[in-house]
Amino acid sequence: xxxxxxxxxxxxxxxxxxxxxxxxxxxxxxxxxxxxxxxxxxxxxxxxxxxxxxxxxxxxxxxxxxxxxxxxxxxxxxxxxxxxxxxxxxxxxxxxxxxxxxxxxxxxxxxxxxxxxxxxxxxxxxxxxxxxxxxxxxxxxxxxxxxxxxxxxxxxxxxxxxxxxxxxxxxxxxxxxxxxxxxxxxxxxxxxxxxxxxxxxxxxxxxxxxxxxxxxxxxxxxxxxxxxxxxxxxxxxxxxxxxxxxxxxxxxxxxxxxxxxxx
Amino acid sequence: xxxxxxxxxxxxxxxxxxxxxxxxxxxxxxxxxxxxxxxxxxxxxxxxxxxxxxxxxxxxxxxxxxxxxxxxxxxxxxxxxxxxxxxxxxxxxxxxxxxxxxxxxxxxxxxxxxxxxxxxxxxxxxxxxxxxxxxxxxxxxxxxxxxxxxxxxxxxxxxxxxxxxxxxxxxxxxxxxxxxxxxxxxxxxxxxxxxxxxxxxxxxxxxxxxxxxxxxxxxxxxxxxxxxxxxxxxxxxxxxxxxxxxxxxxxxxxxxxxxxxxx
Numbered sequence: 032x033x034x035x036x037x038x039x040x041x042x043x044x045x046x047x048x049x050x051x052x053x054x055x056x057x058x059x060x061x062x063x064x065x066x067x068x069x070x071x072x073x074x075x076x077x078x079x080x081x082x083x084x085x086x087x088x089x090x091x092x093x094x095x096x097x098x099x100x101x102x103x104x105x106x107x108x109x110x111x112x113x114x115x116x117x118x119x120x121x122x123x124x125x126x127x128x129x130x131x132x133x134x135x136x137x138x139x140x141x142x143x144x145x146x147x148x149x150x151x152x153x154x155x156x157x158x159x160x161x162x163x164x165x166x167x168x169x170x171x172x173x174x175x176x177x178x179x180x181x182x183x184x185x186x187x188x189x190x191x192x193x194x195x196x197x198x199x200x201x202x203x204x205x206x207x208x209x210x211x212x213x214x215x216x217x218x219x220x221x222x223x224x225x226x227x228x229x230x231x232x233x234x235x236x237x238x239x240x241x242x243x244x245x246x247x248x249x250x251x252x253x254x255x256x257x258x259x260x261x262x263x264x265x266x267x268x269x270x271x272x273x274x275x276x277x278x279x280x281x282x283x284x285x286x287x288x289x290x291x292x293x294x
Numbered sequence: 295x296x297x298x299x300x301x302x303x304x305x306x307x308x309x310x311x312x313x314x315x316x317x318x319x320x321x322x323x324x325x326x327x328x329x330x331x332x333x334x335x336x337x338x339x340x341x342x343x344x345x346x347x348x349x350x351x352x353x354x355x356x357x358x359x360x361x362x363x364x365x366x367x368x369x370x371x372x373x374x375x376x377x378x379x380x381x382x383x384x385x386x387x388x389x390x391x392x393x394x395x396x397x398x399x400x401x402x403x404x405x406x407x408x409x410x411x412x413x414x415x416x417x418x419x420x421x422x423x424x425x426x427x428x429x430x431x432x433x434x435x436x437x438x439x440x441x442x443x444x445x446x447x448x449x450x451x452x453x454x455x456x457x458x459x460x461x462x463x464x465x466x467x468x469x470x471x472x473x474x475x476x477x478x479x480x481x482x483x484x485x486x487x488x489x490x491x492x493x494x495x496x497x498x499x500x501x502x503x504x505x506x507x508x509x510x511x512x513x514x515x516x517x518x519x520x521x522x523x524x525x526x527x528x529x530x531x532x533x534x535x536x537x538x539x540x541x542x543x544x545x546x547x548x549x550x551x552x553x554x555x556x557x
């Protein structure tokens with residue numbers, strides 16, 4: 032530990048259980064993940080610190096691998112900082128990784144893609160009730176995968192965005208959209224350069240509706256082309272959704288130290 | 295639905311999140327799983343009902359597949375009863391299965407074996423903090439499996455029992471004891487005809503200590519033979535432990551409708 036505090040840019044890998052939060056982003060009222068971490072950094076450094084998160088998740092959504100950056104002034108090393116933050120933070124937020132980044136590194140602006148996962152279980156569950164959507168599926172994995180295929184590539188996702196969302200630009204490039212089974216849990220993995228508010232949850236609900244309704248890929252293609260929010264189904268519940276990791280030039284996917292906690 | 299209530303024996307498959315309970319068994323004070331289910335049955339049938347559970351789990355322990363039996367008087371079919379119970383029960387207890395059993399069926403007395411699972415993650419986790427023990431392991435899976443081997447077979451498990459536990463007979467027959475990795479989660483599966491209070495948690499902690507200390511199987515063999523509680527390590531935390539399922543003559547493993555919710 033050097034004796035003089037130093038000003039540097041930290042990148043953090045963050046896991047959180049979204050159950051007790053009003054989402055990631057600081058709100059006028061209510062507990063948020065960003066707020067908790069900024070509060071802990073204030074205690075550690077004695078100064079106001081603003082952190083930038085790669086993905087702004089809704090209330091109730093979880094993260095196995097959110098990435099955030101901040102400029103801080105401290106004499107702590109990254110690893111000491113990580114331990115000190117975890118000692119101050121409540122148990123539902125854990126810093127899984129801390130490293131020094133380029134001074135200009137910004138977790139949101141420099142992210143090339145984000146990976147989200149959505150979990151579904153077919154019957155009521157006590158152990159997973161806050162961590163997956165209980166929804167019996169009347170179609171198989173291959174039907175869901177076929178229905179999802181038209182989402183791949185660059186499209187205007189206006190129909191899958193939230194009314195009153197703040198996105199002026201609703202064009203996203205989806206590079207992966209894949210349904211799979213793990214035991215009796217169904218999971219949906221999606222990667223895109225960017226996501227609109229509630230987009231993953233609307234993609235999940237609309238794909239299931241299209242596959243079960245028989246329209247499949249054709250219905251999804253029409254939903255995209257409609258450019259009308261009424262073409263998509265109401266969003267699937269927030270508590271099935273996980274921000275898994277974020278990709279950056281040079282780094283690849285972060286955080287590297289992610290624990291495999293999500294089915 | 296017949297018009298006249300009928301008296302019959304129901305067997306229930308039960309999943310619960312143990313976080314908010316003082317364990318399975320009704321206590322003088324505090325919320326218990328047995329208490330919640332008996333309360334719901336009282337509301338449904340208008341009478342006091344006593345349910346017998348196959349495994350009496352400690353406070354904080356979970357169950358993916360507890361089995362219980364009760365004699366009830368109702369005009370509901372087993373499946374209607376299941377749905378009615380789930381409508382009355384809080385979300386952290388779910389009836390995953392209900393079926394009519396032989397009038398004399400008793401979930402505890404007639405169980406031939408119980409299967410428990412224990413989960414360990416190597417680093418602090420927000421998402422699994424209430425569902426696994428955070429414990430970095432300094433040995434590999436094969437070291438743990440070698441150390442555990444002397445537990446297989448019939449032994450007096452006094453050293454692994456709780457001081458003041460109510461078991462007069464401390465002999466158990468272990469038919470499976472297996473460590474494995476699933477992603478970065480380490481799991482321990484154990485099957486025996488019966489378990490003493492805190493036995494699985496003491497087996498977990500003592501096996502890890504023996505493997506890490508280098509004594510391995512020899513240390514575990516000596517711990518068994520010591521017939522002295524000081525030979526075992528303090529129990530691993532309750533929140534890593536799951537009652538997975540219970541085996542009966544004729545039925546095989548129950549519940550059949552178990553959801554795969556535990557890594």
